[in-house]
Amino acid sequence: MARPSLLLMTAAASALAVVANAASIAAPDAQSVPKTRLGNSIEQDMSASDAAAARRKRGLDLREQAAKAAEARLQADLAARQQQETAPTQTAANGQAEAPEAQFDELARIYQAMKPAKAAVVFEQLDMEVQMKVAQRMRERSTAMILAAMTPKGAAALSMALARRSAGRPQVAATGAKPPKAR
Numbered sequence: 001m002a003r004p005s006l007l008l009m010t011a012a013a014s015a016l017a018v019v020a021n022a023a024s025i026a027a028p029d030a031q032s033v034p035k036t037r038l039g040n041s042i043e044q045d046m047s048a049s050d051a052a053a054a055r056r057k058r059g060l061d062l063r064e065q066a067a068k069a070a071e072a073r074l075q076a077d078l079a080a081r082q083q084q085e086t087a088p089t090q091t092a093a094n095g096q097a098e099a100p101e102a103q104f105d106e107l108a109r110i111y112q113a114m115k116p117a118k119a120a121v122v123f124e125q126l127d128m129e130v131q132m133k134v135a136q137r138m139r140e141r142s143t144a145m146i147l148a149a150m151t152p153k154g155a156a157a158l159s160m161a162l163a164r165r166s167a168g169r170p171q172v173a174a175t176g177a178k179p180p181k182a183r
Helices: 006-026 038-092 098-112 116-123 128-135 141-150 150-169
Strands: none
Touching: 098 116, 098 128, 116 141, 128 141, 128 150, 141 150
């Protein structure tokens, strides 16, 4: 028998190696390939960047919703203000408007917020009718503190005006008890 030549054996071995390499490339088995530290690091970086992108997208969505809600509130407020602006002109055409009464409510809030000593100085300079209307709308404690800080003459004049005003209005007894008999 003839011995195979070395060249023929080398050619057969290289053909077998080519077939084995082609088979391994054609059907890669991911389970059998161990992950390296570099592969793990790249995979973690990619998942972290995906999570950061998702957070940014969620934040942008929330900002957009907040902007839409704020815009809706502003438009509703604008519509309400426009409606309020047209309402006083309609009441003025019908007769006496409610706007002057609202001014006294605002003045009462302003004087209640001030320190009594400073409020008393300014309060005494007002017309007596204005003093009465503002004092009637203030809390009793605030009125008392301002009266205490006023000059005796001013405090007495305002007290008398308030007393005349409250005496002119009949008060309804809350308890339903009969008034005491005069002797």
